[in-house]
Amino acid sequence: MSSVPPQTPAGPRRAVATAQPTAPARAHLPATLLGKLAATDTRPGVMLGETLVLPLFAIGLGLLANPDDPLWADASFPWAWLAPVVLALRYGPLTGLGGAFVLLAGWLVLNLGQLHQFPQVYFLGGLILVMLVGEFSSVWRARTRRAEISQAYLDQRLEHLVRQYYLLRLSHDRLEQELIGRPMSMRDALAALQKTQGGEQGAATLLRLLAQYCQIESASLHAATDDGVTTEPLAQIGQMPALRQHDPLLTQALETHKLCHISQAVANQQHSQYLVAAPLLDLGGAIYGMLVVDEMPFFSLQDENLQTINLLLGYYTDGLATHALAAPILDAIPYCPADFAFEVQRLAHVSQATQVGSMVVALEFSIRAIERGLPEQILRMKRELDEVWHLSGPDRQVLAVLMPLGSHATAEGYIARLEQWCERLDGQPLADAGVFPHVFALDARAPLETLQRIVRISDAHG
Incomplete structure (x- = not known):
């Protein structure tokens, strides 16, 4: 069975980064004049400041360039209206109208007592222009906002799918490795145990099956009674240290006549050298053997594997009688x-x-x-x-x-x-x-x- 190498953690991050090309581009927009004009600020104080400053700035330029007609009311092009138009493009029609009222206030200040010369067509046309531009801005701002929300949702979904795919790949590879390391089924294991006899050869066969099926890396099988466990193993796999006869997990298995594992020792605030201690019981329920597991993969120490150990041990011990x-x-x-x-x-x-x-x-x-x-x-x-x-x-x-x-x-x-x-x-x-x-x-x-x-x-x- 060929194994596909698991994707490295950098893979999903690269995928997520390439799925969001708008973020770097948006970061470079303010570097241009158009980008600065398009970069808006939603804080009320900033919006109010721009509404006042831009029209006043336009009036000031008019005073410098054309003192007789600073609002360019009689000129070929009404340059002062560019300020309300820019405001309407940036923030919508209300801000544009605010800029227009600043222009109106400026004209009234500059022409005190001359209301009979008020340029009605000039301001009417300017207001219509600002309203049209502001409406155009509002429509496209709403469309842009919806597009950004949709894009943000798609980015989140893409990132979620990338992570799920990555976890699925890891899970698939782990299952594949488990199948490679555990090529037999439970029926095959029981069929092998049917032919098993007692003694050292039978104990070695049992440990080999446990290693293949339950991924035990280091374990030993000892003769035992209710009074204790012999230090010399009948069979062992892996590098097993000398047996600690007074280990709390071993003592608990002898007392309860049941399989015990490390989480039970931790729950009782005891330190154990072993991961699993499982007794072999005869027909009367007396202990005549003990399986001690020193090393096994972390992900293999779960209920299904513990139940499998119990099953194989029970099937083996019953076969001896x-x-x-x-x-x-x-x-x-x-x-x-x-x-x-x-x-x-x-x-x-x-x-x-x-x-x-x-x-x-x-x-x-x-x-x-x-x-x-x-x-x-x-x-x-x-x-x-x-x-x-x-x-x-x-x-x-x-x-x-x-x-x-x-x-x-x-x-x-x-x-x-x-x-x-x-x-x-x-x-x-x-x-x-x-x-x-x-x-x-x-x-x-x-x-x-x-x-x-x-x-x-x-x-x-x-």
């Missing part, structure tokens, strides 16, 4: 296969310890299905980890399929595959072919009752 574990079922149902009885008891124990259930699908075959050899054909379709019990009765047969670590969805999927197989074989569903499935959830507290219900269906020895 095959005959003792299967004895209650074999005493009640002596014709039950020992392997099937053992797996039922072991999975019931696993379900009780880890809350991970299993399912039993009992396929009832009528006479016509038996005559066509359907039980044998379905038996050949057994999956690797499933255990099968074939019961024969006077007028029917039952094929009990034990599905480890499954749910009702697992059982329904299995039945759906059988339906498709039967339709391809004969063009008819299972019921018409004489096959009737029954689904049972394996009761963790009374697995024997589940098997007795299957026996009653078959009526094989009734």
Whole structure:
């Protein structure tokens, strides 16, 4: 599997910077005269100051250039009106009208007692010009404001998407690395544990599976009793320091007979050298082994991995007591296969310890299905980890399929595959072919009752 290198943190920042080209351009606008005219200030004091200063400045220039007619009322072009026009362009019609009133006040001051010479057309045309320019400015300022708001929203969305994409890439790469480091499924791990024997070789196999599936880097497996743990390990992986027998996490696991991890020690304000301490329990609940984990990745120390450690340890320890574990079922149902009885008891124990259930699908075959050899054909379709019990009765047969670590969805999927197989074989569903499935959830507290219900269906020895 090829791994795409994760994007460096500088990547998103560069992307965000290129997505906002308007900010640098806006920063350079005031460097030009046009930019200075376009750069407005929304503070009321500044606006009022410009409204007064620009028209007065225009009147002052008129006094210098044309003392007889400082407002250029009789000239070919009314130069003084440029000040209200600029104000209207910058701030809108109201500010432009304010500048026009300053010009009007200036004319009245410069022409005291000469109201009969008031240039009505001159001021009317100027006011109309200022109103038109101000209205034009207002429309485009509103459009610009909407465009800037939209651009700011798009910039925020782009930055958010870039960050989410970056996190997704990191998450994808981490998952990819986990899949590379953990190439087997849980069913593969349990299949490997089925073949595991006790002793040092079995302990080494268990640690290897834990390292592959739970990403444990440094751990050891020790013989133990309720009184303590032996310092010499049965097997270990990684660089394990000498065992600290009085470590608080180890002591807590011995006292509670449960898996303990570092966060529990921290919550109790205790310092522990280890990350996980998990006991191996026999059928009576007594401790006969202890798993001690010294190093594992931070992101692997989570509930799913801890539950997986518990599951693998329980499956391994139950496998070391095959005959003792299967004895209650074999005493009640002596014709039950020992392997099937053992797996039922072991999975019931696993379900009780880890809350991970299993399912039993009992396929009832009528006479016509038996005559066509359907039980044998379905038996050949057994999956690797499933255990099968074939019961024969006077007028029917039952094929009990034990599905480890499954749910009702697992059982329904299995039945759906059988339906498709039967339709391809004969063009008819299972019921018409004489096959009737029954689904049972394996009761963790009374697995024997589940098997007795299957026996009653078959009526094989009734």
